[in-house]
Amino acid sequence: MTLCVTGLTVRLHARTVLEEIDLEIAAGQVVGLLGPNGSGKSTLLRSLAGLVARHAQQVTLNDLPLAALPLKIRARHIAFVPQHAEVEGDLSVEQIVRLGRTPWRRPFQGRNVGDERAVEEAIALMQLAPLRNRLWRQLSGGERQRSQIARALAQQPQILILDEPTNHLDIEYQLELMRLISELPITVVVALHDLNLAANFCTRLVLLKSGRVVASGSPAAVLTPQRIQQTWGVCACVDRQETALNIRYAMRASALPRLRRNVG
Numbered sequence: 621m622t623l624c625v626t627g628l629t630v631r632l633h634a635r636t637v638l639e640e641i642d643l644e645i646a647a648g649q650v651v652g653l654l655g656p657n658g659s660g661k662s663t664l665l666r667s668l669a670g671l672v673a674r675h676a677q678q679v680t681l682n683d684l685p686l687a688a689l690p691l692k693i694r695a696r697h698i699a700f701v702p703q704h705a706e707v708e709g710d711l712s713v714e715q716i717v718r719l720g721r722t723p724w725r726r727p728f729q730g731r732n733v734g735d736e737r738a739v740e741e742a743i744a745l746m747q748l749a750p751l752r753n754r755l756w757r758q759l760s761g762g763e764r765q766r767s768q769i770a771r772a773l774a775q776q777p778q779i780l781i782l783d784e785p786t787n788h789l790d791i792e793y794q795l796e797l798m799r800l801i802s803e804l805p806i807t808v809v810v811a812l813h814d815l816n817l818a819a820n821f822c823t824r825l826v827l828l829k830s831g832r833v834v835a836s837g838s839p840a841a842v843l844t845p846q847r848i849q850q851t852w853g854v855c856a857c858v859d860r861q862e863t864a865l866n867i868r869y870a871m872r873a874s875a876l877p878r879l880r881r882n883v884g
């Protein structure tokens with residue numbers, strides 16, 4: 621399935637947040653969306669998921685505007701995990717993951733074998749079995765993140781859209797999640813701040829700055845020291861080790877005001 625956005629300009633409260641975005645995401649790509657704070661990543665991901673209603677006409681799935689697809693059908697194709705997902709009510713991890721099956725359920729139909737398999741698979745992939753009966757409000761930030769990703773996996777989408785999914789995850793889970801994402805036989809679009817994770821697990825990177833796409837291509841083509849400097853104002857060395865990229869940042873004097881310490 622090809623997800624496409626053409627000439628997308630989004631204005632929120634009289635501010636232009638995205639400007640003239642053209643993007644074609646082919647089936648099977650793992651696209652990393654990068655950019656400084658406020659550059660428009662979340663807004664673009666929400667648009668791709670069809671959640672910016674005014675612009676759902678400009679996003680197409682295999683040439684069909686998302687606006688033309690009933691919500692249930694859209695949800696069978698696209699799953700979205702926002703940056704700060706919330707859960708209403710006192711749901712357990714297992715109940716949250718089961719929500720992912722909603723688009724596949726028929727009215728008055730109980731759970732079927734396919735539902736059970738999808739839920740169990742998602743719980744296992746996110747290593748949530750020991751937490752399955754734990755309530756949402758009793759979960760840590762990382763456990764909540766993994767529960768929401770499991771919910772999206774249980775949805776069995778063709779396209780998975782994740783907004784900073786590594787937030788709250790420790791290093792082991794960050795690496796595990798990125799490995800899993802890169803091995804899924806579906807399309808993934810993922811916003812990330814960690815350039816090393818993006819460079820080493822995504823097949824393509826799209827770089828946003830001030831609401832515009834300023835670069836798109838392979839990690840090695842996008843993440844050059846010059847572009848990192850231009851985009852984030854940070855000096856970086858980019859080492860290539862066979863197929864891997866290793867990005868190291870040079871420390872510089874802080875732009876933040878210094879705290880005075882009065883000792884003694």
Ligand SMILES: Nc1ncnc2c1ncn2[C@@H]1O[C@H](COP(=O)(O)OP(=O)(O)OP(=O)(O)O)[C@@H](O)[C@H]1O
Nearest residue numbers: 632633635637655656657658659660661662663664
């Ligand atoms: N509802 C809104 N009304 C007005 N401006 C908004 C609204 N939502 C977001 N913005 C602004 O749009 C810009 C892009 O926001 P967005 O959340 O898409 O950026 P981002 O790249 O995901 O940022 P971050 O890396 O900090 O999560 C920001 O300047 C933000 O302040």
